[in-house]
Amino acid sequence: MPEPVAKTNSGRFFEDFTPGETIVHATPRTxxxxxxxLYTALYGPRFAVQSSDAFAKALGYPAAPIDDLLVFHIVFGKTVPDISLNAIANLGYADGRFLRPVFPGDTLSTTSEVIGLKQTSAGDAGIVYVRSIGRNQRAEIVLSYARWVLVRKRRPGTPAHAEQVPELPKVVLPEELGQGCPAIELSAYDDALAGSPFRWGAYAAGEQIDHVDGMTVEEAEHQIATRLYQNTAKVHFDAYGARETRFGKRLIYGGHVISLARALSFNGLGNAFHIAAINGGRHVSPLFAGDTVFAWSQVLEAAELPGRSDVGALRLRLIATKNRPCGEFPLKHGDQYDDGIILDFDYWALLPR
Amino acid sequence: MPEPVAKTNSGRFFEDFTPGETIVHATPRTxxxxxxxLYTALYGPRFAVQSSDAFAKALGYPAAPIDDLLVFHIVFGKTVPDISLNAIANLGYADGRFLRPVFPGDTLSTTSEVIGLKQTSAGDAGIVYVRSIGRNQRAEIVLSYARWVLVRKRRPGTPAHAEQVPELPKVVLPEELGQGCPAIELSAYDDALAGSPFRWGAYAAGEQIDHVDGMTVEEAEHQIATRLYQNTAKVHFDAYGARETRFGKRLIYGGHVISLARALSFNGLGNAFHIAAINGGRHVSPLFAGDTVFAWSQVLEAAELPGRSDVGALRLRLIATKNRPCGEFPLKHGDQYDDGIILDFDYWALLPR
Amino acid sequence: MPEPVAKTNSGRFFEDFTPGETIVHATPRTxxxxxxxLYTALYGPRFAVQSSDAFAKALGYPAAPIDDLLVFHIVFGKTVPDISLNAIANLGYADGRFLRPVFPGDTLSTTSEVIGLKQTSAGDAGIVYVRSIGRNQRAEIVLSYARWVLVRKRRPGTPAHAEQVPELPKVVLPEELGQGCPAIELSAYDDALAGSPFRWGAYAAGEQIDHVDGMTVEEAEHQIATRLYQNTAKVHFDAYGARETRFGKRLIYGGHVISLARALSFNGLGNAFHIAAINGGRHVSPLFAGDTVFAWSQVLEAAELPGRSDVGALRLRLIATKNRPCGEFPLKHGDQYDDGIILDFDYWALLPR
Incomplete structure (x- = not known):
């Protein structure tokens, strides 16, 4: 009998990526x-649009839409076995746009196009740039984002494709926002039910908002969340293997931090009901079980949406810390992030006007 | 630029409550x-009516109704940011009536009327009495209950409203029970599927029932539960902040104990399928993660429901303990609760006749 | 007043079982x-058929079917209060057949027939053999399996029924497989979405597959899972009572291990989308919270299904370990299982041809 073909997926290495190729990722997910x-139970979000069919329908949605970050995590999770199983580090993401609301019953799948490759100077790894696209069961794009990761080479000596680095926008432009949000019937928007009297016009660039509350994370919680997204990155699940790693324990999925910080941000941004775009984000430092997450936001910019008077956009910088309340708005001294900072996230949110 | 208005909700203090005012709470919830x-997974309830559409429909429900305590927790959770964010203690509740069944797809929202205020003699805090009302998307009342909490004053010197203490019933009267339960087709009630041969007539006042089993609680479990209810009380979530508190650790939401004890009570009260009313309850002592909850029940009273021959009511005293099995029915010595008791809960349950 | 009848279920003892009797188990479950x-969040399965309505419908299912093991756990959980509350050990199971797919909205209930009894030589316990049958709300059989457990006698001296040991097949025959799987539209089966290029014909008897990844289990996770199945076996939940037991801590439900190993097996068996039958299984050693589960599979046999060209069957031996990666395929030395092995599970899976 010939030796059978190995059935186990050991993941792609740097030399397995070809510029321009499109990878169809596994496991469509309704x-x-x-x-x-589960998303509510794991993070405690309280945005009325996503929480209540009645509230959402009054505004013009057919039903309460799925939380944008839940969509992001599910679309992202599918890319892990193909893109980042042999990743050394997630370096960044950009140009994330939520292009259509997702509702219960929709089935999400993901493809990724390789949009850039750049071997490291040492030659034993390289940066892979992909644009990942999440689609619903009608093949409509619901989310598009670019991401780049540092991936090991299988064999250091393998020649690499010619270097190609994509140009990616630092910020999604206001005219590109709003596709994921239907026209909102403003007269039906009830501030008391929404939990905040502050609409778009109440915020000004430069404003800083402490979200006050802290949330401690347990191993069971982040594992349950990360499996919900069918994200298989072993660093999140294998305490046995983790003993030999730099940190000696399981790492929490970075998206878990984003969702926690976003849920905390309700206190101060209760009407910022829709994430329209992700401009970029950096996981400054890892989070571990037992740590307590705090967050604060800075308003970077307020923008009108061309042709729309129902909603306006705020560009927000969401900072999350661990074991450090944010009453003093910790950020940077020079180039150095302050102690305790774990996330620096730049996104556009929509609010009613 | 003028200083922006603070966007963060720091909660109401005693002097922020006005007699007679109605507070609309945020975040309607489908x-x-x-x-x-999740409720099943967190507590393990086994009452057939709530577990099976087929069983519930045979009895006359349109579908399996939502567990009454899940309704209670969701309705209650909404009140926390407005009523008890600056609470020193939850003192009690009374006159809780489940007035209409809730089904999957219903959207719940809550309002609270301030029905009483009483400043403490020290003058730095006061008791706030509210009647909280949960409604569905058709504005039908599904739950009504009174609650009183001790709330800090913002400034000790602020003059208070005139003292006003509402009269609340010690026990909901039998003629007020049953609105939350449709007429039951008794011929379809299958004792074997329900898990108990003991119907209403099998229980007598004074009877004591040990529920035998113990359930250990983990941090992840009570956090997941409490967030599911969108209850934001920080004492349940913030281990970092809790280090400076009296107990040095997170407190478990009192409602979590009630639900655990109620689920344990299935063993002995398998046909007590509906909570019709909550007469009162006391959280005698706090529960912490790692503790194991046990429970026993005493039948306080059996009552017919005027005009109904399908179901009867039992007034039950549900006692929960931590780290102490209940085979000896621990309760009180004189005025003192016995060691290990954490809950003394008085409610009406309906059983088939 | 006469002493009331005890209301608490203390479980059946060996002498309470009668050959041929059928026990109707409590709590039907939609x-x-x-x-x-929750099942996805607890184990992280990625089989496309169960994950995506769109994928399942394209193949010919009316919707994504419920994971076969979730069906098994729910059907099994109902038997615990009647069969194994006083069990000393679960000895084995055999002839498990999934006979009809289950879909969201279906209500499951379980009955068990006593098919054998055998007192131990010491006379203080005996083996109870049951055939448990899970049915949907139309009384159609969805799952049938045999199981035998060692159960205590209430009083060692009680005379026992005549010994009767049922004959049970070691392996379910290929002609009995496939009833739980509709005719599959092969042209719609998308290997890329399914996550594996290896269909039935790519596997050969004797082949060994390391599933590579490890999954650490937390107390909250297995408790949440086991309650989801309404399995009330106290050894899984009561840390207080467990202090006095042989292991001094909570035991994890054996079915939790099966589901973890099955989810891990996706990496290498991504197209093995349906469990058609369980031939047998042994929980070699207990799993505790904090342990990390690994798994590997051996192909025992490949079989065609009579009259079907859409799917073929693989008989698989699924081995799970704790705190031991499976790259060296640990199994047995002589009669002794290798260190770290916790599960030896024999089942038939269906794959597209």
Whole structure:
């Protein structure tokens, strides 16, 4: 009998990526109200649009839409076995745009196009740039974002493709926002039910908002969340293997931090109901179980949406810390992030006007 | 640029409450089968009516109704940011009535009327009495209950409203029970599927029932539960902040104990499928992660429901303990609760006749 | 007043079982998309058929079916209060057949027939053999399996029924497989979305597959899972009582291990989308919270299904270990299982041809 072909996926290495190729990722996933309940239970978000069918319908949605970050995590999770199983580091993401709302019953799948490759000077790894696209069961794009990761080479000596680095926008332009948000019936928007009297016009660039509350993370919680997204990165699940790693324990999925910080941000940004775009983000430092997450936001910019008077956009910088309350708005001294900072996230949110 | 208005909710203080005012609480919430699954997974209830559409429909429900305590927790959770963010203690509740069943797809929202205020003799805090009302998307009342909490004053010197203490019933009267339960088709009630041969007539006042089993609580579990209810009380989530508190660790939401004890009570009260009313309850002592909860029940009273021959009511005293099995029915010596008791809860349950 | 009849179920003892009797188990359970989300979150399965309505419908299912093991756990959980509350050990199971797919909205209930009894030579316990049958709300059989457990006698001296040991097949025959799987539209089966290029014909008897990844289990996770199945075996939940036991801590439900190993097996068996039958299984050693589970599979046999060209069957031996990666395929030395092995599970899976 010939030796059988190895059936186990050991992941792609740097030399396995070809410029321009499109990778179809596995496991389409129907999103349900069960996912919504778990997302609520894992982070405690309180945005009325995503929480209540009645509230959402009054505004013009057919039903309460799925939380944008839940969509992001599910679309992202599918890319892990193909893109980042042999990643050394997630370096960044950019130009993330939520292009269509997702509702319970929709089925999400993901493809990624290789949009750039750059071997490191040492030659034993390289940066892979991909644009990942999440689609629903009608093949409509619901989310598009670029991401770049540092991936090991299988063999250091393998020649690499010619270097190609894509140009990516630092900020999504206001005219590109809003596709993921239907026209909102403003007269039906109830501030009391929404939990905040502050609409778009109440915020000004430069304003800083402490979200006050802290949330401690348990191993069971981040594992349950990360599996919900069918994200298989072993660093999040394998305490046995982690003993030999730099940190000696499981790392929490960076997206878990984003969702925690976003949920905390309700206190101060209760009407910022929709994430329209992700401009970029950096996981400054890892989070571990037992740590407590705090967050604060800075308003970077307020923008009108061309042709729309129902909603306006705020560009927000969301800073998350661990074991450090944010009453003093910790950020940077020079180039150095302050102690305790774990996330520096730049996104556009929509609010009613 | 003028200093922006603070966007963060720091909660109401005693002097912020006005007699007679009605507070509309944030975040309406559509309850789904996802919530039902999580509730089952967090407590392990086995009452057939709430577990099976087929069983519930045979009795006359349009579908399996949402567990009454899940409704309670969701309705209650909404009140926290407005009523008890600056609470020193939850003192009690009374006159809780479940007035209409809730089904998956219903959207719950809550308002609270301030029905009483009483400044403490020290003058730095006061008791706030509210009646909280949960409604569905058709504005039908599904739950009404009174609650009183001790709330800090913002400034000790602020003059208070005239003292006003509401009269609240010690026990909901039998004629007020049953609105939350449709007429039951008794011929379809299958004792074997329900898990108990003991119907209403099998129980007598004075009877004591040990529920035998113990359930250990983990931090992840009570956090997941409490966030599911969108209850934001920070004492349940912030281990970092808790280091400076009296107990030095996170406190478990009192409602989590009630739900655990109620689920344990299935063993002995398997046909007590509906909580019709909450007469009162006391959280005798706090529960912490790692503790194991046990429970026993005493039948305080059996009552017919005027005009109904399908179901009867039992007034039950549900006692929960931590790290102490209940085979000896621990309760009180004189005025003192016995060691290990954490909950003394008085409610009406309906059983088939 | 006469002493009331004890209301608490203390479980059946060996002498309470009668040959040929059928036990109707309590708590019918409607399975929902909420259960699916929790199952995904607890184990991380990625089989496309169960994950995506769109994928399943393209193949010929009316919707994504419920994971076979979730069905097994729910059907099994109901038997615990009647069969194994006083069990000393679960000895084995055999002839498990999944006979009809289960979909969200279906209500499952379970009955068990006593098919054998055998007192131990010491006379203080005996083996109870049951055939448990899970049915949907139309009384259609969805799962049938045999199981035998060692159960205590209430009083060692009680005379026992005549010994009767059922004959059970070691392996379910290929002609009995496939009833739980509709005719599959092969042209719609997308290997890239499914996550594996290896269909039935790519596997050969004797082949060994390391599933590579490890998954660490937390107390909150297995408790949440086991309650989801309404399995009440106290050894899984009561840390207080467990202090006095042989292991001094909570035991993890054996089915949790099976589901973890099955989810890990996706990496290498991504197209093995349906469990058609369980031939047998042994929980070699207990799993505790904090342990990390690894798994590998051996192909025992490949079989065609009579009259079907859409799918073929693989008989698989699924080995799970704790705190031991499976790159060296640990199994047995002589009669002794290798260190770290916790599960030896024999089942039939269906794959597209």
């Amino acid at each position: 999103v349900t109200t069960g996912d919504v309940s | 309850v789904t089968t996802g919530d039902v699954s | 399975v929902t998309t909420g259960d699916v989300s």
